[in-house]
Amino acid sequence: MRKIASAFLALLLATLLGTAANPNPGYARVISAGHVEGVLPDGSAYVMDVPTNWNGTVLLYSHGYVPDGASNPARNAPSEAVRTALLDAGYAQIGSAYPETGWVVEGAMPAQLGTLNEFQARFGVARRTIAWGTSMGGMITTGFAERHGRFFDGTIAMCGLEQGSVANWNNALDTLFAIRTLLAPGSTAPLVRLPDQATAIASAAELTAALDVAQTSPQGRARIALAAALRNTPAWTNPAQPEPDANDHDTAQRNQFGALRQFLQTGLTWRQEAEAHASGNMSWNTGVDYARMLANSAIRKQVEAHYRQSGLSLRDDLAALAAAPRITADPAAVAYMIRNISFTGGLTTPMMSIHTTGDPQVPVQTEQAYAEAVTDAGRSRLLRQAYVHRAGHCTFTAGEMLAAVRTLEHRISTGQWPDTGPLTLNRLAEEWDPAATHDYVTYSPGPYPRPFHLHR
Known part of the structure; x- marks a missing residue:
């Protein structure tokens, strides 16, 4: 994984400094040898966890929508179960709270890249860097895959707004x-x-x-x-x-x-x-x-x-x-909203997306909208989509999410996608999380009601 280019960082830090909102910006506090909490110059709190047996991979997690006035702590994993399982397996995990709440895509992407830069400055350049996220964070992750893929070896969008803003x-x-x-x-x-x-x-x-x-x-x-x-x-x-x-x-x-x-x-x-x-x-x-x-x-x-x-x-x-x-x-x-953020389908790094079939908040047809955009852009080889037969928004088991990590890692290591069928994904999920019931299925969503493709 290449270090973030200095010219881009200069622009990024200038943006962050120009919008400073925290009374004590830019601080970092080492809680333990591998756990760091801090605040970026734009006021975004961040958190980092690096296990003693770090395997060289870092996952940058982008969280979902937080309404104005709601609690907004820094998060570096979709759940505590996922965070613990990944730490035990040797993965580093980082993430920020973003500079504010609401529809904060514009500030979220620089804050997340700023968090990655802080990680590199403290722990060194990772052997492998993966961006992943849930809900609005899945959309942010897709933005990374299209616009900033040079900083990531691969991305995972989970229950994301893949239709774009x-x-x-x-x-x-x-x-x-x-x-x-x-x-x-x-x-x-x-x-x-x-x-x-x-x-x-x-x-x-x-x-x-x-x-x-x-x-x-x-x-x-x-x-x-x-x-x-x-x-x-x-x-x-x-x-x-x-x-x-x-x-x-x-x-x-x-x-x-x-x-x-x-x-x-x-x-x-x-x-x-x-x-x-x-x-x-x-x-x-x-x-x-x-x-x-x-x-x-x-x-x-x-x-x-x-x-x-x-x-x-x-x-x-x-x-x-x-x-x-x-x-x-x-x-x-x-x-x-086009800038923050809508999609061309022009993936620049491999991406895997997963979605539940019964999602009432972000209907599964959003995945079809993005698949069409990627196909039209000629980048289908970089995308794989998988579906979990379950109701609810982002209601994946820990094993189902971790199976996506393993699948993407295989793609990064070999340059080829492995089998992404439900039998394989459920087996991987069970290896990570044997106590839960996993339900990847063969599924093809219908058309999204009103897609908006920037390349058309």
Whole structure:
């Protein structure tokens, strides 16, 4: 692994120093021989763990979204179980808290690279450097794979927003737009250009109340299913509950209702945080054909069954969506989200991604969006994707995550991908974590509802 170029570091440190926010920036405290905690010049706390039997590999972990006001400690692993297993196996692990909370992709990437530089200054250049992350951290990791691959031997994106920022916020708008149009006709609850958290909370409360009322009638449940289909919200959303049978549309709809209810609690408040970073509205639905979007949805048949049962006309509701006043974006805010961060598919280092099939927060179809981008960019040889048959967001076992590490290491060592089929991955997961049940499966996600590819 090459050391980070001095010219890039000079620019990076200038950026960090220019945004210093910590009263005691730039300090490091050695807690024990291999455990270091510190603060970068931009105020980002970081943590490093290096075992006495270090094998020469360091993993840079990027964590997921932290809402404004929430606790935000530095993290260097997806879980304590994973951190302990990797330390026992000789891996060094590092990571930062990022300089602030909310949609902080712009500051997160320099902070993470700054953490890697601090590690190199203290412990030397690693034999092998791997970036990995979960949720928004998976998206950040994909950004490293496309934009800063020269600093990494490989990357692992787990449950990531692989559709990129613009597509993410666009598709979130689609669901909000359908809920307001079909369940709260006449509502003026703002969906974009939210000036403050109070406005976002009030809008979410109004739409949640409409959602709750709709759930009490067959007609309302059909419309909720339609809104869920535009986001590809899965039928199975909670790993603590059994997976519904393929034709159990009622249970599927109840699960989707719960997922949409949770989505409303965060979809608008997080959007307001993101709009504050972008200085405007970064999403639009002008020109969007919602009938076509439904036709490509993984749960289209469920929606059609609910409409038949309700007696409503699906065609009429799709016409209502088509006729409703559309929302335009602010070009500068879109440009901000392209920078922070949307994808070309132009991988510059090997990447493995893993995703649960029943993810209600970041639907699994995001992986298809990224696979299309990578294929169009001619970089498919650098990407492998694998799927775990489980509900929930980032609900991997420790063994499933560690199996991805082993698989990527084989690719780095040999220049060739090993078998990434479910039997092999489950065997690797069991070797790491024999007490858990692992469930990699053969799976091919459907199309993402509204992809946004920079190369097109």
